[in-house]
Each structure stands twice: as structure tokens, then as C-alpha cells.
Amino acid sequence: MSGIINSVADFASSTGFAQITVPMVIMWIVSFVLMFLAIVKKYEPLLLLPIAIGALAVNIPSVAFYDGGWSIEGMFSPTGGLYYYISQGIHLELFPPIIFLGVGAMTDFGPLIANPRTLILGGGAQFGVFMTMFAAVALGGFTLGEAASIGIIGGADGPTSIFTANKLAKHLIGPIAVAAYTYMALVPLIQPPIMRAMTNDAERKIRMKALRQVSKAERIVFAVMVMIVCVLVVPDASALIIMLMMGNIFKEAGVVERLVKTSSNELMNIVTIFLGTSVGLTMSADIFLKPQTLMIIAMGVVAFGFSTFGGLLLAKIMNKCSPKNPVNPLIGSAGVSAVPMAARVSQVEGAKYDPQNFLLMHAMGPNVSGVIGTAVCAGYMISRLS
Template sequence: MSGIIEQFMLMMTQSTGFSHITGGMVIMWAVCVVLFYLAIVKEFEPLLLLPITFGALLANIPTEGVLNAPHVEGLITVPGGLYYYISQGIHLELFPPIIFLGVGALTDFGPLIANPRTFLLGAAAQLGIFMTMFVAVMSGVFTPGEGASIGIIGGADGPTSIFTANKLAPHLIGPIAVAAYTYMSLVPLIQPPIMKLLTTDAERKIRMKTLRPVGKLERIIFAIVVMVAVCLVVPPASALIAMLMLGNIMRESGVVDRLTKSTQNEIINMTTIFLGTSVGLTMGAENFLQTKTLMIIVMGVVAFAFSTAGGVVFAKIMNKLSPGNPINPLIGSAGVSAVPMAARVSQVVGAQYDKQNFLLMHAMGPNVAGVIGTAVCAGYFISRLG
């Protein structure tokens, strides 16, 4: 009987993954439970948080034929696992630009074109990126490349955060991506207290002038001009900006509806699944359970808060310089890249003080500018530090 038990225990040790479970993996299972809760129960950015969490769980289970890289055994080349190849979409910089293609196809650039002053709000909302990079580097814990990658979290742009981290700090993609998408999902919770703290009751009730109509030709010219300008000024951002503008030109041209609908739905949805799980697979216990991870999560929320404040405060400054055409400072918070969530938050907070004040379309101006601004910042960091 004892011999049978010994053989069974030997089989359990050699033929299963139980013997490979570590304490770190168990801790990561608990982390995954929390993330699943946030994604499924609280619905915090579930489209990405759910696949990221699934990937993280898979990364912390002893598996075979899923994550392994290609290798040679004798004279035979053994192919890699399924997600080894899928994750190449991050390493080869395919997924973030494809996501930008979908964002461009889904986004109306008209409010930004109709009120180009809001470009300045999108620029001001990048404050958190540079503040956080400075703090990270001055801490002595992070290199300039790591600090820049962490700072991009302040732009509330997940694909750009991943794109930058892959260039400058690939070993930090997991915690940076989780922080970026978590704070994107928490926009309705994080931004309103900052917006209310920095504005007066009268400022929140400012009604802005109705935006002028923007024609098709103007929209297409805008997309082309911005793409060319950004590609010339910061070439490393070309992949993101080019795909963003391609998606928008497809949308505005009105002649490729089938392609536009595919981009808005099937393409971006499939890419989101692969991007999320690939990011999660980088969250192995050996990489994620470090002091740096906690610091990244803390600095990420600081970056996001400063970016929100930067847009709001700069709108107040613009009102001092141009009192005849005031801007409601609440739309300054939409200068972060969380499209269109940040714009909706501006509308919701404004409606609390004036139910007839419609800020959504006005807020889309800085929101789109924030997407472009964050990509430009990423391109600048990559050109300087890559």
C-alpha cells in the first residue's frame, strides 16, 4: 500500500504542476481575484482589465505549451507556445498602433477643430507626465527611461503607456499597464474631487459658445496636417499618430463604411483581447511582487491627479487672459487621453451645477488634444532616451 502511495506522490510531483507552485504565485492569485472583482463586479474598464487579469492568472500557473519560447532539442526545433507568438504583438509594436486605428475611427475631431484653443488644454494636461518622470528619476530608484514610462500613465492612455514602456522599460510593462488602465477606469472617481477643489461655483456654471459646424474637407485636412507635423517633429510617435489619423480619415471620408465599421468593432475588439492577455502574461510573481510595482501604482495616481489639475488650472488662466470668450474650467480635466470617458466626466460634473449646461462636445476638444499630446510626449521620450 505504501508503495502505491509513493508512486502516486511521485507522479504528482513529476507529471503535474503542483510542485512548481510558489508562494509568490499564490499571492498573485489573490491579486487576480481583486482585479477580477474590479473588472466584473465594479465594471472598471472591463474590456481590458478582464483579459489583463486572465493573462496575469495564466502567468502564475505552471503551464506547458502556452508561454514557452521556441527552442532546439537535438536536431529538432520545438515551436513556442500559443501566447509566445500572440505576445509578439506587443514586442513588435503591433497592438498599440492598431488600438489607435480603432480610436481614430471612433472619435469625432470636430470639436477640437472648431475650437483650436482647446489644444492648449490638452497640452497643459500633460503636466502630470513630466512631474512624475522628474519625481521617479529624483528618487534614485528608477532610470530616466523607467521614469518616462511611468510618467506616461499620467496621460491616462493605456496603449501609449505600453508602447513607451516596451521601448524604454520592457520589464515594467505589466505594472505600468495595470496602473494605466486601472486609473483610466477610475476617471469618474478620481477627477471630480480635483475638479471641484480647483474651481468656484461660478466657474462651473460657465456656458461656452456653441461650436461652429466643421465640414468633411476641413476634418480630413486637419488629420493629414497633424499627422505630417507630428511625424516630422517626433518621428518615434509616427506609428501611433499615423494609425490614429488613418482611422479618423476613414471615418470622415464616408466612402469606406465597411472598413470603418470593422475597425470600430471586430479589429479593435480582437486586438484588445490579445493586448490585454499579453500584458497580463508579463505579470509573473517574480516581476510583479517588487517594491517598484507599489511605487509605480502610487506615482501613477499622482501623475493622473497632476494631469487633471494641469488642464483645469490652465483653463482658468486662459479665462484671465481672454475674459470675453470664457472656457468652463471643468473641460480642462478632459485633457487627459481617456476618450471619451474624461469628456463625459466634465459633462456630469457640470450638470450637477447647471443641468442645462452641455459641456460634452466642448470637452471632446481637449480630450482629442490629450490623445495627440500624450503620443507626442511618448515620441519625445523615446527619441531622447531610447
């Protein structure tokens, strides 16, 4: 009888069950919450779901099959672990720029070109990036590099947040990515109260002049010039800017439909799976369950709030300076680069006060300029702090 008991005990000790810890179980719960948000609430499901699965996998003892046995080390082993090689897409800075290629192939810069003033609104929304960075330093416990990486969350741009964190705070990639993508999904909940508090009925009903048609040549020249200028000014953001504009030039050229389709669909979908899973695999219990993580999650809300506030405030200032050609301040909140969700929020909020007021295309101007602005901010921070 004792022999049977010893055999069962030996078998149990050879499985992963004997290695389960309380922190791992807590991370399972975190993973299940992320799955709930992705599947039930449909909050950024394309990335939150792979992140959730990766986070669950890395917190299951003995998760990877390697060299004839199961071991977590095998997953990351330089001699054969599957996710070791996949995760190199983050460490070697491949995935975020490729995501930007797809974003560029789906982005219309026409509204921004037709109304260049909205470029300023995208810059105004970067207020949240720097305010959060300063707040993180003031609170203590964060280096300048870590604070800068956290601040980029305010730009509402997940790939840029990951790109910056990989340069300045590799150990914080997991919580920063989760905060960035979760709050991007919560833009329709976070922004409207701030938008209402910052504007009055008359401002919300402002109708903007119809946008002019923008030619193909203008669109291509714009993309090329932005690429040249941004790379010269902030070389550290060159990978993001070049890929963003390459995707857009593919789209606007009208002669490489297959490349546009691949960039915006197949390639982007594949990279999204690998990027999300790789981020999730950085969320091991010993790294994620720290007071720093809770602070990052909290400061993510602050970052979004300040970014929304900055865009709205700048729109109101613009109207004071140019009362004969006002902008609807509601489009200022679209300066956060959650494309196109933030622009849709501007449209929905404006339609509540004037159902015939169509703000979506106007809001796309600051929305896409926010993408550029956040990448430029990231490049500047990397150049100064790395």
C-alpha cells in the same frame, strides 16, 4: 502499501501542484482583484479582464501544452508556444498602433477644430506626465527611461503607456499597463475632488458659445496636417499618430464604411483580447511582486492628479487672458486622454451646478487633443532616451 504511496508521490511531483509558491498564490489574488474590478465594478472590463486572465495563467505552474508535455517555457518558446507569438504584438509594436487605428475610427475631431483653443488644454494636461517622470527620478530607484514610461500613465492612455514602456522599460510593461488601465477606469473617482478644489461655483456655471459646424473637408485636412506635422516633429511616435489619423480619415471620408466598421469593431476587439492577455502574461510573480511595482501603482495616482490639475489650471489662465470669451474650467480636466470618459466627467460635474449647461462636446476638444499630446510626449521621450 509503500509502492502505492511512492506512486502517488511520483504523480504529485509530476503535476503543477508541487511547483506552487507563495508569490504565485499572491498573484492569483491580484488576478482575482482585477477580475472583480472588471466584472463587478465594470472598470475598463475590455482590457482588465484579459489582463487578469493572462496574469493568472502565467502564475499557474505548467500552464502551456508544448511538445507532448506541460511547461511554462512552451508558452514563450520561439518554436511553437501560442502566446509567444501573440505576445510579439507588443514586442514588435503592432498592438498599440492598431488600437489607435480603432480609436481614430471612433473619434470626432470636430469639437477641437471648431474651438482650436482647446488644443492647448490637452497640452496642459501633459503636466502630469513630466511631473511624475521627475518625481520618479527624484524618489530614486528608476532610470530615466523607466521614469518616462511611468510618467506616460498620467496621459491616461493605455496603448501609449505600453508602447513607451516597450521602448524604454520592457520589464515594467505589466505594472505600467495595469496602473494605466485601472486608473483610467477610476477617472470618475479621481478627477471630481480635484475639479471642485480648483474651481468656484461661478466658474463651474460658465456657459460656452455653441460650436460651429465643421465640414468634411476641414476634418480630413486637419487629420492629414496633424499626421504630417507630428511625424516630422516626433518621428518616434509616427506609428501611433499615423494609425490614429488613418482611422479618422476612414471615418470622415464616408466612402469606406466597411473599413470603419472593421477598424472600430472586429479588428479592435481581436487586438484588445491579444493585447490584454499578453500584458497579463508579463505579470509573473518574480517580476510583479517588487517594491517598484507598488511605487508605480502609487505614482499612477499622482500622475492622474497632476494631469487633471494642469488642465484645470491652464483653463483658468486662459480665462484671465481672454475674459470676454471664457471657457468652463471643468473641461480642462478632460485633457487627459481617457476618451470619452474624462469628457463625460466634465459634463456630469458641470450639470451638478447648472443642469442646462451641456459641456460634453466642448470637453471632447481637449479630450482628443490629449490623445495627440500624449503620443507626442511619448515620441519625444523615446527619441531622447532610447
